[in-house]
Each structure stands twice: as C-alpha cells, then as structure tokens.
Amino acid sequence: GQQLNQSPQSMFIQEGEDVSMNCTSSSIFNTWLWYKQDPGEGPVLLIALYKAGELTSNGRLTAQFGITRKDSFLNISASIPSDVGIYFCAGVYNTDKLIFGTGTRLQVFP
C-alpha cells in the first residue's frame, strides 16, 4: 500500500537555526499538504501545494512540491520555541482522502 516516509524522524535544534525536512512516496500525488500537531491538539494546516515544482511560503515556512510529484519539502527559517511539535506531510488520493507521512518531531532549545 501507499506509504509516505518523512525524514528526519526527529530533530533537536537551537533556537534561531533553520530546519529542513522532507517527505517521499512511492506513488505520485497531485496535492501535498503540510500539517503541524501540537501536544494535545489535532493537526493544523501549514501549507498546501497543488502543482509540481511549486514553492509556497507561509511566514517563516516554505514548502516545495517535488518535480517528480513523489516528494515534498518543508523548511523553517530562524526557528523559535513555539515551532516545537510534530510535522506531518499528507498526500491527497482518490480526490478527497489523505494519507499522512510518518512525521518529523521537532524540538527547539533556547
């Protein structure tokens, strides 16, 4: 079945550093979504990507839709303590269903 692999699995960084994470799939997707989940909460949408090669920003976050349509990347610049959480990519299939990646757990130290 389909599976989305995210790397790294976890990151421990210093406040102010930049962060890069990626998501790869064995299948092609036409839409990629990036979510963040804080402890005790549901996932919150960060960025949506709809076109191969697309680069989209949301404040300090930038995400890219890979050219092959089998991968996506998320960058966070100048990390701050509130960036702590789990970041999930998700691919849309069957027009309305999401398959989630394995997640990247981010820890930011002051």
Next chain:
Amino acid sequence: SAVISQKPSRDICQRGTSLTIQCQVDSQVTMMFWYRQQPGQSLTLIATANQGSEATYESGFVIDKFPISRPNLTFSTLTVSNMSPEDSSIYLCSVEGGADNYIQYFGAGTRLSVL
C-alpha cells in the same frame, strides 16, 4: 476554516465496553472523516462519512467495530465497540474545506485509554 468540536476530549474505559465520540462542526459540510492515531504514530483514516449514506471504511477497519452515524451536515459520531487495550489511541474527526481544495480541518481529538 471550520471550527470542529469533539467530545469527550479524553476518556478511560474498561475492556469490553463501548465509547461513542461526537464531532460537531460550525458549518454544513458534505464529507467528514474519522482517523485513528496510535501512540507515537501517524494518522490513519478509519472511514469517510457522507450525510445520508453508509460510511465508507478503509482496509483494516470494519463497521461492527467502528460504527459511524452521520445524521445531518454538521454532526457525526464514531463508536469504538467492545474495546480492548489495543484500541487506546487518539481518535480525530476532520472535515473537508469545501472551496479550499482537498484541505481537511481537524478537531482536537479524543484521547482514549482502555484498561
């Protein structure tokens, strides 16, 4: 974006009992989704619930174990039946964003522990 409320937010249940989780949305939506997030894991889709029709279950999930109701365009319930400790998870509902193109918005989830 939609505002989604889930009840209960958490519960501790005994083996063999059932729990019904409610999901209320502040606007009418066609499609609602139920997910399971096992401890330390990612989200897995359980089923899709459209108003006025039977829910559609994903592979590995069955109606007898996870019956779903969708009585109107703003409400849905998921029941976890005959629970065992392996059912201890976070259960989340989500709704499609409508004009937002494939985006789903999530409730805060129900944290279930089965003893």
